[in-house]
Amino acid sequence: MGIAPGSKEEQVALWNGGVGRNWVEAQALIDDIFKPFEDRLAEAAGGAQRVLDVGCGTGAVSLAIARRTGASVTGADISEPMLAHARARAEQAGASVCFIQADAETYAFEPAAFDAIVSRFGVMFFGDSVRAFANLRRAAKPNGALTFAAWRSAEENPFMTTAERAAAPYLPALPPRTPNAPGQFAFADPDRVRGVLEQSGWRAIAIDPIDVPCTMPARDLDFFLTRLGPLGRALPDADEATRTAVMAAVHEAFRPYIEGDAVRFVSACWIAQARA
Numbered sequence: 475m476g477i478a479p480g481s482k483e484e485q486v487a488l489w490n491g492g493v494g495r496n497w498v499e500a501q502a503l504i505d506d507i508f509k510p511f512e513d514r515l516a517e518a519a520g521g522a523q524r525v526l527d528v529g530c531g532t533g534a535v536s537l538a539i540a541r542r543t544g545a546s547v548t549g550a551d552i553s554e555p556m557l558a559h560a561r562a563r564a565e566q567a568g569a570s571v572c573f574i575q576a577d578a579e580t581y582a583f584e585p586a587a588f589d590a591i592v593s594r595f596g597v598m599f600f601g602d603s604v605r606a607f608a609n610l611r612r613a614a615k616p617n618g619a620l621t622f623a624a625w626r627s628a629e630e631n632p633f634m635t636t637a638e639r640a641a642a643p644y645l646p647a648l649p650p651r652t653p654n655a656p657g658q659f660a661f662a663d664p665d666r667v668r669g670v671l672e673q674s675g676w677r678a679i680a681i682d683p684i685d686v687p688c689t690m691p692a693r694d695l696d697f698f699l700t701r702l703g704p705l706g707r708a709l710p711d712a713d714e715a716t717r718t719a720v721m722a723a724v725h726e727a728f729r730p731y732i733e734g735d736a737v738r739f740v741s742a743c744w745i746a747q748a749r750a
């Protein structure tokens with residue numbers, strides 16, 4: 475039997491396969507682009523002694539918190555290639571961050587251990603979000619603070635879907651974005667996010683929109699587009715002629731985002747906060 479689309483097993487396979495490897499390859503670029511979120515979450519963890527970074531990936535937020543606050547930080551993720559990269563970065567930086575392979579939904583975290591739980595775009599991929607956030611709440615100390623960044627809708631983030639729209643005529647098998655399914659835009663609906671947090675026992679919930687200007691060097695745009703998102707997954711399987719046609723269409727579509735030697739776009743996100 476194959477892996478069901480939209481399932482937890484699919485997420486485990488993606489993040490431990492090509493998607494995870496692409497994120498490792500693009501780590502430095504991704505971290506530069508999304509540095510404003512790293513800063514925001516490191517601020518949120520200020521004053522905490524023990525911090526859990528959920529879906530920590532290649533570790534930028536965990537490392538920034540350890541560096542800036544001196545807290546004891548645990549980064550948890552399902553992706554072994556991304557964790558291996560995070561551990562290598564920690565070793566290189568001389569940071570004592572503990573990176574563990576742990577599914578946030580099921581891992582037996584130490585109960586009431588963390589005074590802050592943070593995540594940069596790492597909580598939208600759960601098969602059962604209520605189960606995952608209930609598990610995280612058990613790991614939080616009483617009154618412990620949860621703060622995470624998640625994407626608002628695809629419509630509010632046209633930069634993130636420009637590539638797949640431009641490529642669609644050439645790559646008809648590109649998977650459609652299914653509302654609420656595990657993935658980048660699973661938390662687009664703030665009522666759904668609030669419901670998930672309430673049902674999993676979090677309180678003092680605040681879900682605030684933030685519009686974050688992001689930038690990258692224009693010379694890195696192709697690298698970014700061919701590593702991340704649906705295009706990054708589909709292009710390696712396309713033939714040369716299709717790839718050429720796709721990239722021509724994509725370059726045209728991204729013109730509005732290019733200013734001189736920089737690409738500029740706005741990330742339309744939520745900052746969600748709650749207390750255990």
Ligand SMILES: C[S@@+](CC[C@H](N)C(=O)[O-])C[C@H]1O[C@@H](n2cnc3c(N)ncnc32)[C@H](O)[C@@H]1O
Nearest residue numbers: 489529530531551552553577578594595596599
């Ligand atoms: C979009 S990436 C964000 C990575 C990192 N937080 C960053 O900002 O660079 C999402 C991360 O969530 C992780 N993830 C997905 N499902 C997970 C789960 N059930 N438990 C823990 N991590 C998970 C993925 O492996 C991936 O590293």
